[in-house]
Amino acid sequence: MxxxxxxxxxxxxxxxxxxxxxxxxxxxxxxxxxxxxxxxxxxxxxxxxxxxxxxxxxxxxxxxxxxxxxxxxxxxxxxxxxxxxxxxxxxxxxxxxxxxxxxxxxxxxxxxxxxxxxxxxxxxxxxxxxxxxxxGIPIVQTLKENLAGDEIVKMLGIMNGTANYILSEMTTKGMDFTTALDEAKALGYAEADPTFDIEGHDTAHKLCVLIRMAFGVDYPLDTLPVQGISTVTPLDIEFARRFGYRIKLLAHAKKVDDRLEAGVHPALVPYTYLLARVGGNYNAVRLEGNAVGPIMLHGQGAGxxxxxxxxxxxxxxxxxxxxxxxxxxxxxxxxxxxxxxAAIVPPGESESKFYFRFTVADRTGVMAAIARSMAEHGVSIAQAVQDGEAGAEGVPLVIISHETRAEAAEAVIAEVDALDFSVEPCVCFRIL
Amino acid sequence: MxxxxxxxxxxxxxxxxxxxxxxxxxxxxxxxxxxxxxxxxxxxxxxxxxxxxxxxxxxxxxxxxxxxxxxxxxxxxxxxxxxxxxxxxxxxxxxxxxxxxxxxxxxxxxxxxxxxxxxxxxxxxxxxxxxxxxxGIPIVQTLKENLAGDEIVKMLGIMNGTANYILSEMTTKGMDFTTALDEAKALGYAEADPTFDIEGHDTAHKLCVLIRMAFGVDYPLDTLPVQGISTVTPLDIEFARRFGYRIKLLAHAKKVDDRLEAGVHPALVPYTYLLARVGGNYNAVRLEGNAVGPIMLHGQGAGxxxxxxxxxxxxxxxxxxxxxxxxxxxxxxxxxxxxxxAAIVPPGESESKFYFRFTVADRTGVMAAIARSMAEHGVSIAQAVQDGEAGAEGVPLVIISHETRAEAAEAVIAEVDALDFSVEPCVCFRIL
Incomplete structure (x- = not known):
């Protein structure tokens, strides 16, 4: 033989x-x-x-x-x-x-x-x-051969088991980030230096590899926008739940006319989506082809x-x-x-709904000031919630926006964070 | 070119x-x-x-x-x-x-x-x-090439969009079977003669094809146990929900030592499983390999x-x-x-938890008689519920069993259906 x-x-x-x-x-x-x-x-x-x-x-x-x-x-x-x-x-x-x-x-x-x-x-x-x-998910082969006749228009992936494990534990057990990370380390899911996993770099590497297979073009790693999960708090998980979302570290890439928009971000995923149900250290990739429609592959991403x-x-x-x-x-x-x-959509131009969590002093006029800043930058408010006890650390004020450009969201954050009622920097995630 | x-x-x-x-x-x-x-x-x-x-x-x-x-x-x-x-x-x-x-x-x-x-x-x-x-789900290629080095130990599939659409509509909108089927026909999801789809035959054909790819053996179609969904009622959907399940038409195949157990059945799937979340006319196949672990592929099964x-x-x-x-x-x-x-596990020997819905006259001793029949056939009761108003059509009595042989479940049903308090034949589904 x-x-x-x-x-x-x-x-x-x-x-x-x-x-x-x-x-x-x-x-x-x-x-x-x-x-x-x-x-x-x-x-x-x-x-x-x-x-x-x-x-x-x-x-x-x-x-x-x-x-x-x-x-x-x-x-x-x-x-x-x-x-x-x-x-x-x-x-x-x-x-x-x-x-x-x-x-x-x-x-x-x-x-x-x-x-x-x-x-x-x-x-x-x-x-x-x-x-x-x-x-173990056969995603490379699927893109390279099975869907070779499809025009891939969109790709979404949960591709880091460590980050997904941490977010899942925070979601199901109410743990904070550090406790969940320590648990992941103890179980061997996270390495001694977990930076690549939790800061989104590992996911970014995978996204760059898959973009070539899916879209036939190269998106240089050093220009890819990458945001990790270390800023996600139990408070964000709880607010996300109230609005009907789960927070996941997502790789995303999609065609916008002849250009490509891509990035790695923690994102609020509607809880009814299968992607929101990807738990523990599992991975999943969702593809959308112009012929095959949506396909999702789910399995163990490491081990x-x-x-x-x-x-x-x-x-x-x-x-x-x-x-x-x-x-x-x-x-x-x-x-x-x-x-x-790839012809790249500049990250600032990419559009999404956004989740903003401002931490502000509990005083009159705060909501008005934030709303005015948003209006001036063309960011339209879909939902707003302010509650919780006011303390020395301020109160959380959460705003969900309609679809808007990332650069507009960034401008609002820079402006509001500089105002004297802001106690902590704004935490901001995309919404799928 | x-x-x-x-x-x-x-x-x-x-x-x-x-x-x-x-x-x-x-x-x-x-x-x-x-x-x-x-x-x-x-x-x-x-x-x-x-x-x-x-x-x-x-x-x-x-x-x-x-x-x-x-x-x-x-x-x-x-x-x-x-x-x-x-x-x-x-x-x-x-x-x-x-x-x-x-x-x-x-x-x-x-x-x-x-x-x-x-x-x-x-x-x-x-x-x-x-x-x-x-x-559009690349399941044949995945089995034939990507997982060629794996020993597939188990396969579960939702592989008929019409049946899944009907069950989904019954679950989310409380429709009865006939109304959901008519709706599926109106939308073009079901054919004029939907027998193959709703009675499980179409799923059985696909299962036979995939068994060859997954296990390298042939399971003759005419010996495959097949049960359709036309006996599923809104009452069963509701009881399943109370126990934490969704009803799905499942193809299943698994290795039992060196033999193969397979079949097509409506089954109660724990609602936390991804398979329970496969909605509308979607399909999904879940594979378990001895190396790759569990993999699930999800997408549009027709069109x-x-x-x-x-x-x-x-x-x-x-x-x-x-x-x-x-x-x-x-x-x-x-x-x-x-x-x-294939060396086949005789269908009667296959083991599963079962859901039994008896329809009985509301009188003393009924539960005792059923429980005795189950005990005599070695069927152990895990949960039992009897409620609802008694009418001319009798009351539903639902029993969830522990793991038991299919032939024991069948023997119980034959025995209880013959008793004078039985108003309608027992409805029985497997539990995943």
Whole structure:
């Protein structure tokens, strides 16, 4: 039987997960593929570290990247080390050595994806990355193949399990942000430094990767508006609930005429929407195609076996195509053609309903002043609530606006925050 | 530019939808595929009928099946006529003429799928059927490729939009079954003869098709237990709500050791589950893999454009593989190997919690008699409710059981229905 030989760069959660799946599902995989998949070499930093799973006697561990990428007995390099420079160098060397690459590295793809696609095309090798977005959910393949004939007009995603877990705990148990974050850390859902997860950067990386597949254009990561969830308080969750919403960290992208509007923001999602029901550390992506209509994919966005399952899907996809019988390896879904820069809707021009929570001194004329500022900036008020006891910290005044430009909302906030009755900076989220 | 030439058999809802999508998304499709897709010939019964969409001057209409399948200028035959014998004959002739086939015909696939797979393999042609199950939801491809390395342990589906629409209307508006069905007919969601949809047969066809992809075995349609929704009343919907459930028509299949348990039943789904939130004419499929964990795909299960989108996905998939550069056309996801018969859990042995609604005379000893019957058959009672005014039609007595064998539930029903206090036959549904 043909054997597809893997070289793994990194043997952490996902690498171990992949090895476990090959172990327990090996027979089924052979039956479906007519080929055996074997891990041959594993690149690790510390050769002496104890491993939670032993991939078997046929596997050589090495700490030398060259030994991995130049091993003539390896067909596919599986990059699971993360980070930017070292991973990129390894992948480029793998291409140069004629090896296919499967990676889960969304950060690298977001930053240097175009360069990697060009390098893969130049060497005629495959670059697959199902595991980079939303764990086990087959979103990359769905965009690249299943919906290839659709014009995607809109994409919404909950793509960070840590952030969603924290928001879910705050919502169902009334926890504050810090307590929920500590709990997520204790459960292993959040890393020691959770900045990427809670500040929206991880979601932004995934969004950049998916935008290319969905819209065929590149939205540079450094220009993408990104807002995290660390400013969300139990008070906001409670107000959102009163108005019929749940707060979720959303990646969004949509076509506005021939331009693309995109960003990562905490947003109030109507509680009747399926997206509002995505709980715990789950992920979901909702697509809207001009033919297929709305589609939602839901599943586990992280974890050893779910993400390992996505890595395996890519390996099997490549394995089906190797051995001389293969059609062109189309890494991008657009026949590896140059991906051009998106025409971008400037973030300030993007339109949304907004939730404003002002914290103000409890005195006459406050509502009038805020309402006047909003009117002057063309922000129309849909609902307003002021209640709660006045204390030294002021009272919350919540306003839900009609559809308005983000820059108008920002102008109102800057103006009101500067007024003497403002006790704390305004907290502002989008409403879906 | 290469052209992929289609022959359509049937030009109803889905055929028209496909033609529309090729019209509006043609440019995008060419960009992704590097090939143009053109409809060349359309087989219809009545050449004089007025069409809602004109596919253009390059399309020849014919009423002769031979003219379609033997046209040397056609690469792919798209079978959208439905039905069994005529469609089967057409597909087999297409294979014999070396043409690939894309079909949405779940009934034919459920009944004669194995024979069609063998014929396609013998002629080295493709047989694709994404559109046969759950409309625009990419469930076939997901099972065949994305989750090919997973061991699927469980599958649940809401796969009939008509039935789901009726149950949703009954749930949200308190309608009775007949009123909701009439409304579905008026909106075009239900056909003049809705038997296949409401009695579960359409769902059963889809389940048989998906079981092959998910489990690699065949569950013969004529042995599959199937129960429709025509016995569901507003009273059942209301009792289900009181216990925290929504009633859905579910296809289910799961591994029990090395055997397969499957069926189509109305079932009480806990309202906190995403499946309970699938509303209107939407479809959803929930899979559980031993690696990927639970995955749910949600979208429109019918309609011209959504289903046309699935047909197009298959056409593009074949188009990528044609032209000499192709790997083996693997129609089954198991390299076209013989699909063997599933080892089946006899339906009576399948275990579930059950909802029983007895309609009984309001007299002393009724509850005792039913409870005794249940005890004798080993059915353990979890909850029981008797209320409502007693009338000539009797009072409802609802019992929720613990996990029990279906045959035990059936024995209880047969016994209690024969007792003199039973006014109407017991209504019984499974609980998820």
């Amino acid at each position: 043909d054997v597809i030989r893997l070289g793994l760069a990194g043997f952490g959660t996902v690498g171990t997960g992949l090895a476990r799946i090959l172990d327990i599902n090996g027979e089924r995989i052979e039956k479906r593929l007519g080929k055996r998949i074997e891990i041959r070499r594993v690149l690790v930093r510390d050769l002496d570290k104890t491993r939670s799973f032993d991939p078997g006697p046929g596997v050589t561990f090495t700490s030398d990247p060259e030994a991995l990428v130049n091993d003539p007995d390896i067909d596919i390099v599986v990059e699971l080390m993360g980070g930017l420079d070292t991973a990129k160098a390894l992948i480029l060397k793998a291409f140069a050595a004629g090896k296919h690459v499967v990676t889960a590295n969304k950060h690298l793809l977001a930053v240097d994806g175009l360069e990697l696609f060009e390098a893969a095309a130049a060497s005629g090798t495959g670059l697959m990355f199902e595991a980079s977005c939303a764990g 050893d076996l779910p993400t390992g399952s996505a890595v395996l899907a890519d390996i099997m996809n490549l394995a089906r195509q190797t051995g001389g019988r293969c059609h062109m390896l189309d890494n991008t879904g657009f026949r590896n053609q140059h991906i051009s820069m | 290469d052209v992929i030439r289609l022959g359509l058999a049937g030009f109803g809802t889905v055929g028209t939808g496909l033609a529309r999508i090729l019209d509006i998304n043609g440019e995008r499709i060419e960009k992704r595929l590097g090939k143009r897709i053109e409809i060349r010939r359309v087989l219809v019964r009545d050449l004089d009928k007025t069409r809602s969409f004109d596919p253009g001057p390059g399309v020849t209409f014919t009423s002769d099946p031979e003219a379609l399948v033997n046209d040397p200028d056609i690469d792919i035959v798209v079978e959208l006529m439905g039905g069994l014998d005529t469609a089967k004959a057409l597909i087999l002739k297409a294979f014999a003429a070396g043409k690939h086939v894309v079909t949405a015909n779940k009934h034919l696939l459920a009944v004669d799928g194995l024979e069609l797979f063998e014929a396609a393999a013998a002629s080295g042609t493709g047989l694709m059927f994404e559109a046969s199950c759950a409309g 011209d454009l959504p289903t046309g989108s699935a047909v197009l996905a298959d056409i593009m998939n074949l188009a990528r593989q044609t032209g000499g550069r192709c790997h083996m056309l693997d129609n089954t996801g198991f390299r076209n190997q013989h699909i063997s018969m």
